[in-house]
Amino acid sequence: MKQANSSLTVSGNALALAIANPGSLGTIDAYISTVNRLPVLTAEQETSLGRRLRDHDDLGAARELVLSHLRLVVSVARQYLGYGLPHADLIQEGNVGLMKAVKRFDPERGVRLVSFAVHWIKAEIHEYIVKNWRLVKVATTKAQRKLFFNLRSMRPDGKTLDSHQVDDIARELNVRREDVSEMEVRMSGRELSLESQDEDDDSYAPIAYLSDEGRQEPTRVLERKAREQMQGEGLNGALDKLDERSRRIIQARWLQDDGGATLHELADEFGVSAERIRQIEAAALKKMRGSLAA
Template sequence: MNRVLKSSDIRSTTAPLGAFGDKTMNKSLVMSSNMAPVALSNDTLDAYMQQVSSIPVLGAEEEQELAQRLHREGDLDAARQLVFSHLRFVTHIARGYKGYGLPLADVIQEGNIGLMKAVKRFDPNVGVRLVSFAVHWIRAEIHEYILRNWRIVKVATTKAQRKLFFKLRSNKKSLGWLNHEEVKTVAKDLGVEASDVMEMESRLAGSDMAYDLPGNDDDDAVYAPAQ
C-alpha cells in the first residue's frame, strides 16, 4: 500500500532532497545518480541551490504522465520527480522575500512544504501545468511562516500599517494584485495613503516577473517574485 504524503516528510534535516522518507533516492528520479541530499541550512544554502538548479525541468508530457501516476496510483516515485523538478521554482520565489530579515533557507523550506502540498492536491485533468497551480501554495506557506515570525509586522512600524497588513492578508481570497479601485477603497477604509496599500501588498506578494519554463509558449508562463 502506498504511503500517504505528509508535509512532515520534508521537514527533516535532509529535506527536501531526501523527501518522502526513503533512505536512498530511487534511480528513476530526475537526478544524477551521484547526487546526495544536502541538509538545507544557511551554511549549505549555496550547495543546495546548485543541486536543485541541476535538476532538469520536466516537459509537459512527462509532467502529465507523472501526475497521472500519482493521481491514479499514489505513486511516490512520481511524486518525488514532480517535487524535485520544481524545487528551483521555490528558490526563485523565496528570493523575493529576502527583505523580511528571515533566513532564506527557512523561507525556502516553507516554500517546499507548499510545493509538496500542491503536488499532493494537483489534478492533472484540469489542464494547467503544475507550476501554475503550485505558485499559490508556495506563496501561501511562505506568508504563513512570515506571519508566525512577526518580522514583517515589525517592518510595518506604524499602527495603521500593521492594521493594513492584517487587512490585506485576511481579505484577499487569492494572492493576486488589487486593482486600482480596490487599492483606493482599502486606503480610505484604513485611513492610509494608496501608496501604503501598494507597498504592503508588494511586501506580501513580492515583485512579479515572468518565469518561463523552457520550451513553453506565453500561455505556459507563470509569475514569481524577482530575485
C-alpha cells in the same frame, strides 16, 4: 523520461534531506546550485507522473514532481528576503507549499504544475512571515495584507510617502488611499505583538483574526474562476441555445433583480396554463445544465 529519472536519482538522497532543510547541503548557495541543475519536466512527463501519483499513490512520482520544481521555490522565496527572515527558512516553508500542491495536483485539469504550485508556495511563505515576524504590525483585512506584502518594496528609499505616491500605490494595488496611509503608519509606527502575552485563554490577540478563511487557497481560486466563467460566458451560451419563449421564461424567472416573475404572470403573458410554464421552465433548465456541463 529516462534522462530525467537518471538525473533526479543522482541527486535524490541529498535533496530528500535538503527539502526538509535546505542548509543541509552546506550553504544556501550550494543548495540553489544543486536544484538549478535538476532537469525541468516536459508537459508529457509531468502528466504521466501526475497520473501515477493520483491513480497509484506512487511516491516516486511525487518525489520527481517535487524535485523538478525546487528551483521555482527558490525563485519565489527570493521575493521575500526583505522581511529579515533567513532565505533557507523561506525556501523550507515554500517547499512545504510545493509538496502540498503536488499532493493536490490533477493532471487532467490542463494546468501545468508550475502555475498551480506557485499559489501554494506563496501561501505557505506568507503564513510563515506573518507568524514569525514576531512584532508584526497588524494586517487584518485583504487590502491590508496586500499592502503588508507590497508596500515595503514600493516605498522609495523607505521614505514617507507624499500624496501623489499614495494615490499611485492605491491605484496600482486597487485599494483605498486611506488603506495605504494607514498601513504606512503601521509599518513605521510602534510595534504590536502578534501573539498574546497573556496566559488567559480568553485573551484576543491579532493571530486570532489573521486567517484568510481559505479564500486564496488554490483549489478554491480555480473553482471560483470556473464558477464565474459558468455564470458569464457559459450562461450566455446556454441561453442562446434556447428557443425564444424558453429563454424569455428563464430570464423572467431567474435573471431578474426584483425576484422574478411568477408562473401565473408568465402564463397570462403567453396564454397558457401555469403548469405548462413550469414544464417549459423545467425542460429549459435541463437543456441549460447539459450545455454548461459540456
